[in-house]
Amino acid sequence: MAQSRIIIFGAGSIGCYLGGRILQGGGRVRFIGRDRYAQAIAENGLSLTRYDDPIVRLTDIDFQTDPTGLKGAEIVALCVKSGDTRDAARMIRDYAPKAWIVSFQNGLSNLPALCDELPNNKISGAVVPFNVTSPTSGQFHQGTAGDLIIGPEAPEALTGSLRQAGVGVQIVDDIDGHLWAKLLVNLNNALNALSGGPLRDGLIQRDYRRVLIAMIEEGLAVAKAEGVAVATFNGRAPQALLKIMSRPDWIYRIIMDRIVKIDRTARSSMLDDLELGRSSELDHLQGEIVRRSDRMGVDAPVNRAVMAAVEQAFAQKKSPRLSGAQMVELFLR
Secondary structure: OOOEEEEEEEOOHHHHHHHHHHHOOOOOEEEEEEEHHHHHHHOEEEEEOOOOOEEEEEEEEEEEOOHHOOOOOOEEEEOHHHHHHHHHHHHHHHHHHOOOHHHHHHHHOHHHHHHHHHOOOEEEEEOOOOOEEEOOOOOOOOEOOOOOOEEEEOHHHHHHHHHOOOOOOEEEEOOHHHHHHHHHHOOOOHHHHHHOHHHHHHHHHHHHHHHHHHHHHHHHHHHHHOOOOOOOOOOHHHHHHHHHHOOOOOHHHHHHHHHHHHHHOOOOOOHHHHHHHOOOOOHOOOOHHHOOOOOOOOOOOOHHHHHHHHHHHHHHOOOOOHHHHHHHHHHOO
């Protein structure tokens, strides 16, 4: 398996970063993504940065923009947005019918959709706990810490190359609880889109965190109603994360600087999508909580209100740049 062809399908920021690390670790990788990423990498190469490491520069990148590039894939690292999962699965079925698919996507609906569309393929779920942005053309920056989580199995060609490049990987038997944990943390993406600045600038405001805590608590209530045991996130149980976020600002800043490890420029992909005029994954984040709360008879008013505000921001194509105090006024009163 050491030389299995790995296709990064949906090579945006996360896909380019993961694919770059696999290449760095000796893997055989092809990227399939949009023209703008292909052009950026053709002109500048592919550079990888991490909050605590020197830059890694890669050249001679096999980057294609047509799904026929899936031909010959033995492993597909799927990084498309959740709304494109079924279309991507049909392309995999057409061009790489025997591939092992590893879904590095946000949300809870991707694995059921993939299993429905590709009943004969081996499929693994995965959680990417860290944030990736593209601060300059062809550069992909990991701004927060954490190990990849994949399960219930994972192809050695992929995990071995990632580990060789210094990326932590954990293999778990039950991925669902980890996907739920990531969903709850990702509820912050919407608040970041509403604040319009780096993640850290929002999180150091206690009022901002109060809104995030309320959304996570609603999500935990929905998970409990569904009988889901939410896993830890970066080694911390959901209640421990809520306790940390409830601390006064001066304590939280110390925790962030020493433990949480969010660099000062990190921001969410949802804010990038808003500023670049792209569609968001809101429907698979707050939308997932709202739909499931309706189904389970659990109230989720804060998630519902935040979702409406973000939808309005996307309709207006700009962030309202709300402070934490303004968020409390809008969503908690």
